[in-house]
Amino acid sequence: xxxxxxxxxxxxxxxxxxxxxxxxxxxxxxxxxxxxxxxxxxxxxxxxxxxxxxxxxxxxxxxxxxxxxxxxxxxxxxxxxxxxxxxxxxxxxxxxxxxxxxxxxxxxxxxxxxxxxxxxxxxxxxxxxxxxxxxxxxxxxxxxxxxxxx
Amino acid sequence: xxxxxxxxxxxxxxxxxxxxxxxxxxxxxxxxxxxxxxxxxxxxxxxxxxxxxxxxxxxxxxxxxxxxxxxxxxxxxxxxxxxxxxxxxxxxxxxxxxxxxxxxxxxxxxxx
Numbered sequence: 001x002x003x004x005x006x007x008x009x010x011x012x013x014x015x016x017x018x019x020x021x022x023x024x025x026x027x028x029x030x031x032x033x034x035x036x037x038x039x040x041x042x043x044x045x046x047x048x049x050x051x052x053x054x055x056x057x058x059x060x061x062x063x064x065x066x067x068x069x070x071x072x073x074x075x076x077x078x079x080x081x082x083x084x085x086x087x088x089x090x091x092x093x094x095x096x097x098x099x100x101x102x103x104x105x106x107x108x109x110x111x112x113x114x115x116x117x118x119x120x121x122x123x124x125x126x127x128x129x130x131x132x133x134x135x136x137x138x139x140x141x142x143x144x145x146x147x148x149x150x
Numbered sequence: 151x152x153x154x155x156x157x158x159x160x161x162x163x164x165x166x167x168x169x170x171x172x173x174x175x176x177x178x179x180x181x182x183x184x185x186x187x188x189x190x191x192x193x194x195x196x197x198x199x200x201x202x203x204x205x206x207x208x209x210x211x212x213x214x215x216x217x218x219x220x221x222x223x224x225x226x227x228x229x230x231x232x233x234x235x236x237x238x239x240x241x242x243x244x245x246x247x248x249x250x251x252x253x254x255x256x257x258x259x260x261x262x
Contacts, residue, residue: 043201049205108246117204
């Protein structure tokens with residue numbers, strides 16, 4: 001099993017799920033703990049779903065072909081991922097709405113919940129805008145998850 | 151994803167099997183809306199077979215919580231797997247809906 005996997009995600013509504021199936025195979029192939037796989041998958045799913053839903057909503061048929069990609073890597077001590085799209089500049093870590101979890105069901109809005117979960121479930125997250133692309137880096141220590149979560 | 155529902159008066163128990171994400175949240179919403187549309191005010195969602203839920207699925211649950219609250223009942227969850235429970239806790243959903251060990255306990259909470 002390769003220690004790296006690059007996935008061209010696509011733009012369809014089903015694209016994040018298909019990418020997550022490949023992530024799961026990759027993670028299971030490296031015998032990563034189930035708890036870690038679940039949380040990291042949720043974070044990736046939320047970021048990819050955001051990109052599919054919003055990154056190209058202002059697209060006016062520019063010359064650039066829309067693309068979303070996911071790169072995975074496993075080291076001895078970390079699981080790492082890079083999510084990239086060439087859509088409009090957007091830093092979800094800074095610009096996503098922050099949900100008010102104290103509100104009632106009637107007053108709650110779901111916006112921002114995906115990023116909230118992503119931040120809660122991934123230890124190190126960073127954003128940069130590089131060459132017209134949004135790039136999110138995720139790093140999770142593998143040792144941070146104990147045996148009982150397997 | 152598969153949803154199997156049993157009805158007892160205004161109470162229904164929906165057993166959800168599989169995963170709920172952005173690819174099928176719309177179908178999940180249609181399933182729950184159809185159940186509530188049959189006059190169900192108290193809905194128990196049995197999560198025993200729920201392997202995964204993302205914020206797209208939480209959005210559907212929030213809508214169902216509102217609709218059942220409006221109908222004078224509510225929504226309860228039961229048999230929630232640990233990983234899913236953590237999602238509910240981090241997203242604050244444990245404040246919005248009650249979580250029970252079994253479907254019977256959830257149903258009893260509505261009967262009282």
